Amino acid sequence: AQTVTQSQPEMSVQEAETVTLSCTYDTSENNYYLFWYKQPPSRQMILVIRQEAYKQQNATENRFSVNFQKAAKSFSLKISDSQLGDTAMYFCAFMPLGAGSYQLTFGKGTKLSVIP
Amino acid sequence: DTAVSQTPKYLVTQMGNDKSIKCEQNLGHDTMYWYKQDSKKFLKIMFSYNNKELIINETVPNRFSPKSPDKAHLNLHINSLELGDSAVYFCASSQALWGEQYFGPGTRLTVT
Numbered sequence: 269a270q271t272v273t274q275s276q277p278e279m280s281v282q283e284a285e286t287v288t289l290s291c292t293y294d295t296s297e298n299n300y301y302l303f304w305y306k307q308p309p310s311r312q313m314i315l316v317i318r319q320e321a322y323k324q325q326n327a328t329e330n331r332f333s334v335n336f337q338k339a340a341k342s343f344s345l346k347i348s349d350s351q352l353g354d355t356a357m358y359f360c361a362f363m364p365l366g367a368g369s370y371q372l373t374f375g376k377g378t379k380l381s382v383i384p
Numbered sequence: 385d386t387a388v389s390q391t392p393k394y395l396v397t398q399m400g401n402d403k404s405i406k407c408e409q410n411l412g413h414d415t416m417y418w419y420k421q422d423s424k425k426f427l428k429i430m431f432s433y434n435n436k437e438l439i440i441n442e443t444v445p446n447r448f449s450p451k452s453p454d455k456a457h458l459n460l461h462i463n464s465l466e467l468g469d470s471a472v473y474f475c476a477s478s479q480a481l482w483g484e485q486y487f488g489p490g491t492r493l494t495v496t
Binding site (some may be wrong): 310315363373376 | 417421424425426428429432440446484486487489494
């Protein structure tokens with residue numbers, strides 16, 4: 269069974285600064301996807317970024333980038349130039365790609381507050 | 385233009401009642417899901433359907449029954465509601481079993 273651990277229940281960052289959210293996972297799979305989802309107060313779950321395990325290059329989406337360390341089973345999210353709209357819960361998620369096992373497993377989330 | 389929609393967004397009901405939550409996606413996706421988010425914000429998969437066929441059926445009480453009349457719809461029916469069923473229920477869809485999942489707005493169910 270896969271587990272996803274987000275060790276920071278809450279974090280805060282000043283507007284325009286950079287913040288990094290941590291995520292580690294435990295798996296025996298070699299092929300998998302990793303995701304970061306954002307859940308603002310509106311409750312909507314929004315996909316932020318995806319990383320394929322076979323890719324060495326870290327994924328980036330505008331101000332969001334990841335640091336994927338496969339050997340260490342670490343997948344952190346960096347938010348640059350933080351904006352008030354980044355205030356949300358952030359969930360790390362893991363999806364194995366083995367035959368018949370595509371279940372998405374979520375971490376418990378990190379509540380990020382961006383301070384003006 | 386809503387990609388994944390759920391109705392209702394809020395549902396307040398009494399213990400013992402039966403209720404349904406509807407989900408529709410207009411993305412042309414083959415796979416749909418139901419998740420439960422508890423009061424501590426933990427998200428857990430309940431069911432997954434691929435081309436109207438049940439793929440994942442996690443350990444949930446059999447009072448919960450998903451129904452997929454077609455690929456664009458996955459409804460969740462809950463019998464004999466209990467206080468512990470209070471949560472936010474999310475529907476999601478993906479192009480394939482291994483694809484990125486797109487979530488609906490969630491349904492906050494409160495059982496009194």
